[in-house]
Amino acid sequence: MLRPRGSSHNRDPLVPASPLLPQYASATSSPPSRTRLHLWKRLMLVGCVLYSSFLLVWFVYIDKTHENDAKPLENFISAADMDEAKWNYLHAHEDVELRSEIPFAELEMEFLHQNNSWDFAVFPQKAREAVRKAQDLVLPNITPNRDPQERDGIVMVVYPKLLASAYATIRALREVLHCQLPIELWYRSQEMKFFPEAYAQLQEWSRKNNGNITFREIGEPGVVGFATKVFAIYHSFFERVLFLDADNVPVRDPTFLFGSPEFKWTGAVFWPDFWHPSKTIFNIQPHSLIWELLDLPSMRMFEQESGQLLVDRRRHAVPLELVKFYMSHQLVKFYMSHRPNHFDKMKLAHGDKDLFRFAWLKLGASFHMIESPPAVAGKVVNDSFCGMTMVQHDAQGDVLFLHRNSHKLMGTPRRKAINMKAAAIRRARNKRLRMKMSEADRITRDEADRITRDGIPEVTETPSPTLDAPEPDGYPDMAIWTHMMSLKNTSSRSNYRIKTYEAYPDFEKGQNCYGMRYLNQSQHFVTHEFANLSYADLETELRRFAMEGARFYEQAGIMGR
Template sequence: MRPRPDSKGARVSRWQHALLGSLVFCGLIYVGLIVSWTTRNSDLVENSSTASLVQRRRHETKAIAINLPSKDGFHYPDPMNSSEVAGSLLRGNQQELMAESSSMPISVLPAEQTTNTNEDQVKELPSNSSQIRRFKCVGWKATAGCSPNGKRLPEHDQDCSSTILDGTAGYCEVEDIDSHERFMVMKRSCAKGYKGTVFRCVDAPGFANFRVKAQQAVDKAVAPNFKLPNTNRINAQQGIVMVVYPKLVASVYATVRALRDVLNCRLPVEIWLHPDEMSKVPGALEPLWDLARNKSAGKITFEAIRHPQAIRFKSKIYAIYNSKFEQALFLDADNVPVRDPTYLFRTPAFVETGAIFWPDFWHPEQTIFAINQTSLVWQLLDMPFVDMFEQESGQLLIHRKRHAASLALVTFYAFHLPNYFNRLRLAWGDKDLFRFAWLKLGAQFHMIETPPAVAGEMSGESFCGMTMAQHDPDGAVIFLHRNQLKLTGEYKSQNFYPRLIAALARAPDPIVPDASNDEYPDPAIWTHLVSFRKTSKRSDYIIRKHASLNKFTGLQRCFGGRDLHKNPNFHTQAFSDLNFAGLETHLREFAFKAAQLQERKRSNM
């Protein structure tokens, strides 16, 4: 049978059904592809988010590593290589991913609150501790309100090696490596310190342990078996201790000659020196050997300084510590008594306390060394501020056996390295170390109550003070410390007078010393003595520094102020009216004699 031919309508219907089936099939394939692609890429999206977060964390950690101090001399671990930091980083990632997936907030302290929480744990250094700690420097922490206890200013913090500008408030933070405790050290207000001081927190770890090492020195010194050298001698003696080096031979010779020939003092004298230093100057010691040969006038012995660090001011402390005298009067080479000082050993002030100290020109209300209530020296010493005159150590009267512990502490202060008194300019040389040690231990001493007078030249209406005059416990002048123009016994080789003529002519009231043509090359500089009135207040005791032109010295440093003699809180006396008026002429003569003896010795060598 032949198939019946399709009609035109039937053929169209079949094509429509085929096309529709194809479209449905393609649609199913498309949907399948979309579902498959979505399923595969959901993991990529999640992994991309995780990778982004981890990368951000790594960047933050890297920034922390870069900002850690790296030049302060201490080792800090690299956070990128630390397993502890890596573990905390991983835990942090997990917490953030969980928070993002669950849309639940995480409780995180604000940055400022976190900082304050950490700083609440920073402590004050403990006092009177004998435990050395292993400190590391954390850095400088800036504070507001001109107080180290003011509000923190983290944006002004500095690393340990940075120099902190004077007048900046804050503190150095140190950490105990073993206990992880943190402490405030070298606290500062906005008050100015000594000009030119370099303040860096890299010194803080040693600064913090200084008080502990000092306490250890004290603990040893107060032990029952501790004794100073030479304190077990059968014949306990009183005597004078001096230190000499080549440039001061003429001054020492003049002082000892004045003691023997003018003041009739028979106290034995120890002269301490560095043998190697003196041997480098041929004939330097000849004047003093000449004095020592005359045993009838009083015994003079020479003692060697053997400690390699005992130079400059430390030689004084070394000499007193090791002296053979149980009771010692120390005198600087350029310091001369105006009467036999033997009576000082019998004064009630010395008998009762065993130590007499003398004041300097400076006190907390008027100080060129910034030793006041805001000074770092009190933190270094671990003691409260003491409101008193600073000390002038050109003369010291000490019962060595009675004050062995105090002398041991002075020695520690002077010989400890690094020397923070010098490095941070907290004190000048040895001048205050004695009172600091005595104060720290609560040991008895008598500080002379009469402030120093000023001896110098009056020329016209201008005064130039070049000598400090010190008093005894009764207020009478006893020492003249010629510390601004030392005796040399030699004519000045500088030919500066011609070029100063014009300057002297222009200067207001220039200092022109007595130009008498006597045979002594050292100029006479004592024409007047200016003293502080007993009825005036300490706040009125103001000694200023200034410079004057001088035909002998050129530019001369002066103390007191040009108009000190006009100050109503001071009174002025002419030297010619004083009972020791002729002393300076004797000193100039003796210094000249010393120079002649040296020259004679050299010419015969």
């Protein structure tokens, strides 16, 4: 009996089987498309395995690296990794008198809608990496071995419109307070190259009077604004630095600060601002995202005011490196980079003022914060008080610095602009020049002259009435130190509240005032009359020095206010 060929079990293996009929051939052969699909699947599977293996090896490497780096960064504080010692360090710098019952504030959620949210998340790791690289850092201009004669000095940063104020402060230090500390004046070459006569006058005065002043140039492109302060401290030729804003003057020789127990013990002394978590205009409170960005627990302490800083640069090289890292993100132009500007864009911190304490806290580094909250110096007109100067104290609670930050010394009368066209042209000329210098640091003097001329007609501006009433002594700057209000010694710092306001019409419209408009408003503050203080005559001397220094404006061609 014949069997079908396909079902035969005794077929000779040497005889090839007959091919299937054409209509059945496709049933057993794979189409090319399915073959390619299977190939791609295999390749993707192999790729995933290789990628997963790479990630595994990388994470193991990172973990081992962090284990190796754990010892050098053992004081690096992270909110996710706190032990008793770190909590004790942070609690030691908290102010126990500040209230902890703070109403909940709305969290900043804008970052969730930004493309920089990933950089926000990894910012603490970037800071840790910057610190790891700086473990053996020696700051610029620090000798390898400690100098037996430690180099102490004052560092200031000046720009064209603060020359008269800086001149007045330096004259007061030398002639009134008899301070002999050497002084470094740092300036941006991009700004001052347009006004060479300005520094020439100050240099001439220093030479004639043995002022012991060194002029140092900030030549690095992009270092502008608040970053100049960090740059000057970081690159100073002094080992131990007292930084002063140009409008900040001591009431006595500050040399003693370098020998104070607080500085010898910690190597850094900071001063408080008006603001604390219960009362702040900068939103630094327990629910601010600043603590998330820094990866720190929230701190109950006064904010920092950086108009004066006392730092041992040799001892605190790593904290200063971290301040520099923070500032490079605070001001994007610091390195002409495109780093996300979380501090500024989200309004988490203002300028440089809190970056120093943040860096020290992050590293668990030693510092002393002056306990006495700032007092406020100002003027009383018709029983209306306008505080225009921040008053800082030493560790014993005695007045030490008068920071005239709300009404700066100019040495020239402040005038109303009657010729509005001329005033507008003057402002436009100055604005265009500032913008051009900001955009291109290599601008030439000829180009600057062209900027001020092109499209701007020459207009003669006639003198206009002054904004301030003439002073009896004839000096152009208004005397603003008649009264000082400060927290009573018997009051808790939790009762310290400084208000911001305008005191119009007793003071000109737009003048920012601090304190309380009527001095008897609070039972927690006491008022002193300047006439009864030992430094009552200091303002008169400062106003005279500023008037003499105002010639820098005229000879350098710097426009008035």
